[in-house]
Amino acid sequence: MLSLLIPGPKSPGNDIDIFLRPLLDELKELWEEGIRTYDAYNKQHFMLHAALLWTITDFPAYANLFGWSTKGRMVIDDGWPQITIGDGKKNAFNGHEEHNLQPSRVQGEELLQQLRQVSHVQLGLRHNLDVMHIEKNICDNVVGTLLNIEGKTKDSANARKDLANLGIRKELHLQQHGESITMSLGCYMLNLKERRAFCECLSKFKFPDGFTSNIARCVNVSEGKISGMRSHDCHLFMQALLSVVIGGFLRADMGQALLKLSWFFKELCFRTLNLPVLHRLHANIPMILCKLEMIFPPAFFDIMVHLSIHLPEEALLAGIVQYKWMYPFERYLGKFKRYVRNRARPKDSIAEAYVHLECLTFCSMHLHDIKTKFNRDSDVLMGSVEEKNRASLSVFSQKVRPLGTGHSHKLADILMVKARWYVLNNCMEEHYNKMKEENPDNIDRRHQSQFPSWFRARIRELCAVRPIEVFDDIYALACGPDPWVTSYAGCIMNGVQFHTKEHERHHRTQNIGVAVHGEHRGSPVDFYMVLHDIIEIRYMGWRKFYLFQCVWYDVGDSRRGIRVRDHLTW
Structure with a gap:
């Protein structure tokens, strides 16, 4: 099959059927006789049969492989009237x-009747x-x-x-x-x-x-x-x-x-x-x-x-x-073409590289104590095994890998308060219910302003009475974050790459857009924003989590904000 990759005067062309003859023999064997196969689940052997359902080719291959007419007057054979214009080439x-009605296809009972005579079936x-x-x-x-x-x-x-x-x-x-x-x-x-x-x-x-x-x-x-x-x-x-x-x-x-x-x-x-x-x-x-x-x-x-x-x-x-x-298939063939190092012997280069790749793949799948391409991505995105076993809260187990070298700086007080509240929000309902019992007026604002101090005092009280019930993550969360944070120009989160707006100013790619599903005035809406900074906030015990600092588009203003038209949003 390597002959398909090398175009030129020596390419098989219409003689490709000679190269496909071994494939046809194997397909007939699979359909008529089958091949003895081991079922690992049931732990027994069985006869495996297979059939060719359909093929996938570009249009010129119809002429090379199947003998269809792809040129001239009979290219379109679907019953519609045609005339020849010009010099007879169109x-x-x-x-x-x-x-006239479109020609009908075989279906239903007629197709079932043909299936009973497999040698005459018309798929x-x-x-x-x-x-x-x-x-x-x-x-x-x-x-x-x-x-x-x-x-x-x-x-x-x-x-x-x-x-x-x-x-x-x-x-x-x-x-x-x-x-x-x-x-x-x-x-x-x-x-x-x-x-x-x-x-x-x-x-x-x-x-x-x-x-x-x-x-x-x-x-x-x-x-x-x-x-x-x-x-x-x-x-x-x-x-x-x-x-x-x-x-x-x-x-x-x-x-x-x-x-x-x-x-x-x-x-x-x-x-x-x-x-x-x-x-x-x-x-x-x-x-x-x-x-x-x-x-x-x-x-x-x-x-x-x-x-x-x-x-x-x-x-x-x-x-x-x-x-x-x-x-x-085009990508797979393109990968084979990139294996060529000796242009005088392209087929030999592809065959040699393919054998080497198979050997490396076999070794990589059976060597579990070293980092290979089969386990590298999970370690890069999810952190080390110790970090995953140590983290019991979802905020400390984000699948984020920062890119480049970060620079440390002290986060503004108002931003630090918002960042800390983002972590603490929805962690516990005890304080929210207590505020609701005391005074139901303005409960959300009081809950946001008083919860961090209450949470710290509550965890200290539990540590003094029942220290075994306080996990390390909960204690680090109650102590609060370090005011010094690290900013990065890019990161990979859940397999998706993000960059800041400043980083992409001179790049040809764009990874600064973020979309979030939410509600606006009681109806679901998509919020759009531009990423300005990627902030790493650290807690006690080298625990950390990442926040996106963004500039949001105004989805409520139809003139200055997001506009939605037929098949287009801008």
Whole structure:
């Protein structure tokens, strides 16, 4: 299978079936004869049988592996009428109203009847359409046409000739002035000033670490071009950025059509899908493409755009797209390619590195007394074993690892009071009930101001009478924190990386945003804030906990605070 990783004149191409022959023999053996397998739970052997349910490939692989037609007139074979325009290289809708029904799929009793004759069964889904490549190609079509990128745009001179041959969109026909021919700017294209503003807006976006690559490297602001976006960059652009950057450049109807296309892929890629949503997507995508046909020229609608119609139906048959797209396989193959050190012998380099990795993995899983990649993350995030066994309160067992070198300073008195109250709040209800019995008026403020001193006196009293009942954490909590604290520019909390605003001023990534679920005026609302400082507060016995000092957005003011619109919050 290493031959798949090395493109070039020696790649197998259509002869890949020769390399897959051993795999087919093993699949037949698994289905017909099975393989003797040991069940560790029941402690007995059994015959394991397996079947190939479906495959996951990109679109050109249909021709190499399965003999499907991926080029020419018969690419789209779903019953819709087509005509050939131009020089015979483009299929398009003929422009007339059609009432033919979509070809039906085998299901229900008919499928059950075929299952009784396994040799003649026709499965509803045999080969998955790869959402990753379809989304990337559609993104390239949209970006290339909007920005009029040479070699990427679908609005070429031949596309304008197709419009003239069809007799539609006369305002987009080629204009001949003497011996020269001019092509007017389409309503779906941006001029140079708009392209520069579009690219400048895109180049200023910042994202969290690991969310995506640096998209700014793909943007050329002076020329108004975008190039070199990878599959995951296009995935992010279609679902998150397109609806933000396109506003103000196109007409409202064009922006809404592109926004619905963006939301279609976003809902399709949800980790949790339900049947009503999938049925709605299946009904909406033809309408979305019809709206796009009223905007873009026929050359825009290649086979990849058409394949988006079939994606909701495949999700209905096979489940969420995360199990059916090429992202994990592309990453896995990319890891193999990084093993190559001798470019004259790439296959040998990959095989040698793979054997070394298997040996190291085997040793790491059986050596429990040393730190390996299988136990390193838990120690880094949760602290040492002694700290975990010592901490009995949740405030002293936070999963936080500070980043960088901290600087010590004395925290302001008002901030120290708030920090201490944050720790003590909701720890005990005895004092709150006592305050309520004495005087129910203004109970929350009196509880906050008097509880720290009462708590210290109460713990000292218990230590004098019943010292065995007072845990070390409770005693350290009652004694109060050290007024000198340590501030850090970054930390990792529960596996998520955070940085302060000052630290990220000169960085291309952004990890300063924090969202908290809460209530406002009796209704649930999300609060948003910007991280300004990460404070480590220490208690007796090297006990410590971490606080975020943030600046909050005003969610109550619709003009200055958070604004929520269709598919967009800012």
